[in-house]
Amino acid sequence: MLDVYSIRKDFPILERKINGHNLVYVDNAATTHKPIQVIEAIREFYMKYNANVHRGVHTLSQEASDLYESARVDVAKLINADPEEIIFVKNATEGINLVAYAWGLPNLDRGDIVLHTLMDHHATVVPFYIVSKYKGFRQRMIGITDDGYIDMGDYEDKLRLNPRIVTFPHVSNMLSTVNDAKKLIKMAHEYGALVILDATQSVPHMKVDVKELDVDFMVFSAHKMCGPTGVGVVYVKKEHYSSMNPFLGGGDMIKDVGYNEYMEPTVTYNDVPVMYEAGTQNIVGISVYPKSIEYLEKLSFEYIHEHVRKLAWETYEALRELPNIEVYGPESSRDRAGLVSFNVKGFSAHEVAAYLDSLGIAVRSGHHCTGPLHKRLGISSSARISYYIYNTFEEVEYIVDALRRLVS
Amino acid sequence: MTLQDMIEYFEKQCGDEDSYAVALKPDVWRRLRKKIVGSLENRRDVANTFHKGIYKGVEVSVFPNGRLIFKNVPSEDYLISILNELLDASS
Structure with a gap:
């Protein structure tokens, strides 16, 4: 208790x-809200460790990088993932956008279908809506029953349309329904579809194991679990990185930028997951996030x-x-x-x-x-x-x- | 005082497109509370906490902390015009 x-x-x-x-x-x-332990950790970070992360030779930068990367390890442990499967973004919404663009742009085309449920948050529907305007694929929504469950008959019917990817919330942020994620994911996989699990209302409340669920992509955020605002997490099952392109371009996500003999720029991307973390991140928020995880655990x-x-x-x-x-x-x-x-x-x-x-x-x-x-x-x-x-x-x-x- | 000087926030309500929340600045609320409540037609007290009524054809709920909810508002311009009148705001 x-x-x-x-x-x-x-x-x-x-x-x-x-x-x-x-x-x-x-x-x-x-x-x-945030416990005093998290509030103090934010203060302590700015008082003692503030520096930009990665590729800094000086001590402060290396200490900040260690805190940032150890946060990735702690978040990975929380959901039983590998650290390289964890991408930090600014919120769960950006996380879905990342998947919609980084996976959706190279993989979805005219004739393809993306499935959502009627209990999906706008944040899972709208990013794919925007990408569909570029790529011409269609979106369909799975109905719900009068008592607030995903209509499994409709789900099965729509899976027969061979969708490429399915999205649904683990816990509905309006109905309170706890969806049987494992079963829904298994069914989607049987029809060859990948799954994005919106876990923003489940990870803060219950143990979620990505390996047990066998989910392909999952998003959640720190601020709904006593952590700082401005920190979202995308879990990407390792095998899917090979079919993804970068989402945002800029500093940190590249190994090298140069130019060739025709004066055209040449770009070599960084390794995953940093390849998906362009520019200066919410360093303090990410570094302090483990304090809230520790508090809840x-x-x-x-x-x-x-x-x-x-x-x-x-x-x-x-x-x-x-x-x-x-x-x-x-x-x-x-x-x-x-x-x-x-x-x-x-x-x-x-x-x-x-x-x-x-x-x-x-x-x-x-x-x-x-x-x-x-x-x-x-x-x-x-x-x-x-x-x-x-x-x-x-x-x-x-x-x-x-x-x-x-x-x- | 202009309407802008008197209002803390003015926001269309999520989901209900013809509904607005308006929060008055504390001094404005203290000064105009009686007048606002007295201006409502078909006024009723709800749960001994807030007042509900009609002002110029618009449903209004007046809360004890100076927040007003306007429902079935035909347009934002109309709401601004009746707010100017209700609060005696200068243009």
């Missing part, structure tokens, strides 16, 4: 009052998942009992993660969020970058409560009481 009251002491921001009330922060699917991902799932399930059950509230996603606690999206009849999601904010409760309202999913549900927006390690059952009670007053 998590000792939540002790954990809360590590998060200075939780001492804030918002509109005269104790802050109840339940917008963790958008970003999480000490708590145990098993306990984290259990804790947030219980908070969300208690919320889900309580809201379902209230009149005029519609709650979305699976009805089985086993298949739900740590968030609850809902609407209150007679109020927009934004009114609900503003009402809760006036009581110190921070929730998100809007389409949560899942426009197609909201359209499928027949709504334009929803309010979303999403929990993390520092949330308490007293907070659940406080939120439910506030919503009870709203609907009465």
Whole structure:
């Protein structure tokens, strides 16, 4: 079990009052707060190790490079990957863009199909939409069932179209559905398709093993797991590097740039994964990211998942009992993660969020970058409560009481 | 004071294209709170926390921290014109 009251002491921001009330922060699917250990590590990096990484002879640069590269090793361990399979980017969105351009441009053509699900985040759909305008391939979306699962019949039907690549979220950032990633990936592979797993809502909460899942590409970000903002991770299964081209060009991603006898530039790329990390990266963010991983691993991902799932399930059950509230996603606690999206009849999601904010409760309202999913549900927006390690059952009670007053 | 001087943020709401959130600067809110609430037609109090009503044909929710949510707004220009009026802003 998590000792939540002790954990809360590590998060200075939780001492804030918002509109005269104790802050109840339940917008963790958008970003999480940072423990003092991470905040101090950022300060320490700038105070002691700040320098640009790679190819610096001086001591500071070598120390900064060691921290940067050891972060790659720690992130690889977190998901059971090899360090060279880890590319650092600025966020998960850039990660999907990297795959869409670096793999999509050389491999997708007219006649090809890319499959998404209706529960995909815009960040997986839109990069391929942009690349499709250059390459002429088509995108198709897999439906969902009324109770918030991927429609497996539709999935199988669309796999028969022989898509080249399939994207889906491990955990839906709106429905809370925990998808059976292993099964979905296996099915895609049987039809010859590669898979991009959007793990932004799963890696912060549960142990994710890329080898066990046999996934081809996976993205997630540091800031949703107590780490700094501006750090995203792309996992690329080693064998796919040979069919990819660089995404962004510039410094660090090259071994040599010169010119030939015709005065044409010549370029030799660096080795992977640095070949995909052009220019100065978020050095401090990446170097400090392991502090947040260490913090969460000490708590145990098993306990984290259990804790947030219980908070969300208690919320889900309580809201379902209230009149005029519609709650979305699976009805089985086993298949739900740590968030609850809902609407209150007679109020927009934004009114609900503003009402809760006036009581110190921070929730998100809007389409949560899942426009197609909201359209499928027949709504334009929803309010979303999403929990993390520092949330308490007293907070659940406080939120439910506030919503009870709203609907009465 | 112009509208710009009186407003902390003004944002179209994600997903609901005809909905806007407006946050008033604290001093403006303190000064105009009664007038804003009093200007609402069909006003009702919700959960003893905020007021909901109609102003110039637009649904408005007024929250105790000086945030206003406008729904079913026909156009941004229209919202700006009624905000100017509601807040007695100078042009």
